Amino acid sequence: MHTVLITMNPALRAFRPRAETCFFKPVTEFNRLIEALESAFDRQDRWKQVLKELCDRRKNEAFGLSA
Numbered sequence: 329m330h331t332v333l334i335t336m337n338p339a340l341r342a343f344r345p346r347a348e349t350c351f352f353k354p355v356t357e358f359n360r361l362i363e364a365l366e367s368a369f370d371r372q373d374r375w376k377q378v379l380k381e382l383c384d385r386r387k388n389e390a391f392g393l394s395a
Contacts, residue, residue: 348364348367348368349364
Protein backbone atom coordinates (compact mmCIF):
# COMPACT_ATOMS: atom_id res chain seq x y z
CA MET A 329 0.00 0.00 0.00
CA HIS A 330 1.21 3.47 -0.84
CA THR A 331 -0.60 6.46 0.62
CA VAL A 332 -0.18 10.18 1.12
CA LEU A 333 -2.33 10.22 4.25
CA ILE A 334 -0.28 9.84 7.39
CA THR A 335 -2.94 8.53 9.73
CA MET A 336 -3.71 5.23 11.39
CA ASN A 337 -6.80 4.60 9.24
CA PRO A 338 -5.02 3.93 5.90
CA ALA A 339 -2.41 1.79 7.62
CA LEU A 340 -5.02 -0.29 9.43
CA ARG A 341 -7.13 -0.66 6.27
CA ALA A 342 -4.04 -2.00 4.47
CA PHE A 343 -3.81 -4.96 6.83
CA ARG A 344 -7.35 -6.15 6.09
CA PRO A 345 -6.53 -7.32 2.53
CA ARG A 346 -3.23 -8.70 3.85
CA ALA A 347 -0.92 -5.92 2.77
CA GLU A 348 2.66 -6.83 3.56
CA THR A 349 3.75 -3.29 4.33
CA CYS A 350 2.70 0.35 4.07
CA PHE A 351 4.69 3.30 2.73
CA PHE A 352 3.91 6.97 3.07
CA LYS A 353 4.76 9.59 0.46
CA PRO A 354 7.34 10.78 -0.17
CA VAL A 355 9.22 7.52 -0.22
CA THR A 356 12.69 8.18 1.11
CA GLU A 357 13.95 4.63 1.70
CA PHE A 358 13.92 2.97 -1.69
CA ASN A 359 15.78 -0.10 -0.46
CA ARG A 360 12.84 -0.94 1.82
CA LEU A 361 10.45 -0.40 -1.10
CA ILE A 362 12.49 -2.68 -3.37
CA GLU A 363 12.67 -5.36 -0.65
CA ALA A 364 8.89 -5.18 -0.18
CA LEU A 365 8.31 -5.52 -3.92
CA GLU A 366 10.69 -8.47 -4.19
CA SER A 367 8.94 -10.15 -1.27
CA ALA A 368 5.53 -9.60 -2.87
CA PHE A 369 6.74 -11.05 -6.18
CA ASP A 370 8.26 -14.05 -4.38
CA ARG A 371 4.96 -14.66 -2.60
CA GLN A 372 3.09 -14.47 -5.90
CA ASP A 373 5.55 -16.90 -7.52
CA ARG A 374 5.06 -19.37 -4.65
CA TRP A 375 1.28 -19.24 -5.10
CA LYS A 376 1.63 -19.73 -8.87
CA GLN A 377 3.75 -22.84 -8.19
CA VAL A 378 1.21 -24.19 -5.70
CA LEU A 379 -1.64 -23.67 -8.17
CA LYS A 380 0.36 -25.34 -10.95
CA GLU A 381 1.04 -28.32 -8.69
CA LEU A 382 -2.66 -28.52 -7.85
CA CYS A 383 -3.60 -28.51 -11.54
CA ASP A 384 -1.00 -31.18 -12.30
CA ARG A 385 -2.28 -33.38 -9.48
CA ARG A 386 -5.87 -33.01 -10.65
CA LYS A 387 -4.88 -33.95 -14.21
CA ASN A 388 -3.04 -37.00 -12.91
CA GLU A 389 -6.05 -38.03 -10.83
CA ALA A 390 -8.33 -37.63 -13.86
CA PHE A 391 -6.11 -40.00 -15.85
CA GLY A 392 -5.55 -42.40 -12.95
CA LEU A 393 -1.86 -41.58 -12.63
CA SER A 394 -0.01 -41.34 -9.32
CA ALA A 395 1.57 -38.03 -8.28
